[in-house]
Amino acid sequence: MKVLFLSQIVPYPPHGGVLQRGYNLVRELGREARVHLLAFVHPDVLPTEAACCESRAALEKFCEAVEYFPLWPKASPLHRVAGLAVGALSPRPFSVLAHRSAAFHRRVSELIATKNFDVIHVDTIALARFLDKRWSIPAVLTHHNIESQLMERRAGAERGLLARLYLRRETQKLLAYEAKMSGSFDVNVFVSKTDEKTLLERVPGLRTAIVPNGVDVEYFTPNQGKDMPALIYTGGMNMFANRDAVMFFLNEIWPLIRKQVPDVRFFAVGQDPPKELLDLAARDPHVVVTGYVTDVRPLVCDASVYVVPLRVGGGTRLKVLDAMAMGKAMVSTSIGCEGLDVRPDEHLLVADSPEQFAEKTVRLLQDPGRRLTLGRTARELVERRYSWRTIGGQLLEAYRIAIENRRQAR
Incomplete structure (x- = not known):
């Protein structure tokens, strides 16, 4: 199986959260599939060219190709302020605007036109804009969480009035974006049944699969400490x-x-x-x-x-x-x-x-x-x-479901 994997962040080093999930899933996919990875570089995670080279060498052990792209709001503090300002005025969510990249979009189009991929993996809804419904390749969208729900909870915990208003508006934009984009994918992947239920209530009729988060049970083991x-x-x-x-x-x-x-x-x-x-x-x-x-x-x-x-x-x-x-x-x-x-x-x-x-x-x-x-x-x-070996197999099964869903829709 050939997989085009679109990631909002370079999944290395695998230290927590989305980095850990991305790295381990790419590693497990590499055992069974040929993976072409496109990812955005976060300079707070990979601050130097040496760090980027180290990450590329690590990921190329599992991927047949690895390509990186800059994330413009993190280019400087001024870029971040500009991004937030644009986000306040735009009808699109900030996370979608933050991943705007003509180079990334062009490369996705080139690869789909010239490579025979079996499935496209979109690793967050913020990257959904890079896919065109007209493309014939089955596509899978991962929801690491329900972004609108996350933003709503953050707004509820925020003390500042202006920040709370900004986050509530982001919540509404994300609700609309999730409803608009999720239905165009052959399978929506969730990390829990709770998240699946939440989005299905908001966007009925989605085709779904559960691929939970996992843990490296050989790296994280019980050991007697000082207690x-x-x-x-x-x-x-x-x-x-x-x-x-x-x-x-x-x-x-x-x-x-x-x-x-x-x-x-x-x-x-x-x-x-x-x-x-x-x-x-x-x-x-x-x-x-x-x-x-x-x-x-x-x-x-x-x-x-x-x-x-x-x-x-x-x-x-x-x-x-x-x-x-x-x-x-x-x-x-x-x-x-x-x-x-x-x-x-x-x-x-x-x-x-x-x-x-x-x-x-x-x-x-x-x-x-x-x-x-x-x-x-x-x-x-x-x-x-929750071992990654088990969960990698569940992701491959989600890909197979997406391919079958697209075949039946023809």
């Missing part, structure tokens, strides 16, 4: 959802935990920590802000409990699967574990109010046996359901 009285959360602070989660935890949950476990520490792990987080850590020696780390496993291994205080999000969280694969006991909000096939009190504990979250976290800190049991059942679940 010190410590809590940990991992996630790049350049993402609003992670910044909001950490600050919500520290402002509303952390004081309740410290009252009962005074010697506990909290590790906030992820790139670009905001000033308010750094200032808080400077006042509280029990809060450790690491910034970006190349390997989160030693830190996760040493912590007693992995906390997921997310209030904003969509899809499923790969960080949750990584921690489960490491056999960590976990306390999560409902949104934090949304879309995963987990059962509360068997694979993790779930709490949404600050009081409940603190109470359940303290309970785990004080009960090593309970931590061990939760971690063991979590690991068993990811081995059974």
Whole structure:
């Protein structure tokens, strides 16, 4: 099978979120298919030519061709401001405008005209504009989350009036764009049944498949660490959802935990920590802000409990699967574990109010046996359901469904 894979970001290095999913799916596809990858370069992920060359060498192990394109809003701070300004005036969502590229569009057209692809993989709805319904090649659209829902939740968590109004308008634009574009694909791929149900309610009649997020069960493994009285959360602070989660935890949950476990520490792990987080850590020696780390496993291994205080999000969280694969006991909000096939009190504990979250976290800190049991059942679940080898096969099956759907429509 020949696959044209269109990605909103170069899927390397595979450190969290969309990078992790993209890298592992491309790797698994490379075992069975010939993959031609077109991707946008994010300079905050690949800041140098050397980093780009390293990523290209890594991805060419699985792809027959790899091509990169610049993402114009990230060319400079001025470009980003201009992008936001244009987004405020345009009827199209900002994410669609951010990926405007004549060179990318031209290359997609050239490849479709000259190469005999079996399927086109569009890895986010923001890239849907590059496909023309007239093309005869079956096309699959991945929804890492429901973008309109994600934006709506972010608007609800935003404190500033102007930002909240901007995000609400983006929500409406995304709702319209999802309704317009999703139906033109042979299969819409979702990472969870929850997301599938949400979009089907808004756009009835879509042809769908579930290809969940996964975890490298050979890389993330249970290991005996220090098991010190410590809590940990991992996630790049350049993402609003992670910044909001950490600050919500520290402002509303952390004081309740410290009252009962005074010697506990909290590790906030992820790139670009905001000033308010750094200032808080400077006042509280029990809060450790690491910034970006190349390997989160030693830190996760040493912590007693992995906390997921997310209030904003969509899809499923790969960080949750990584921690489960490491056999960590976990306390999560409902949104934090949304879309995963987990059962509360068997694979993790779930709490949404600050009081409940603190109470359940303290309970785990004080009960090593309970931590061990939760971690063991979590690991068993990811081995059974969420290994990338299994999920790569599910994506190939979604491609076959798309090809059959197009054949039947002729």
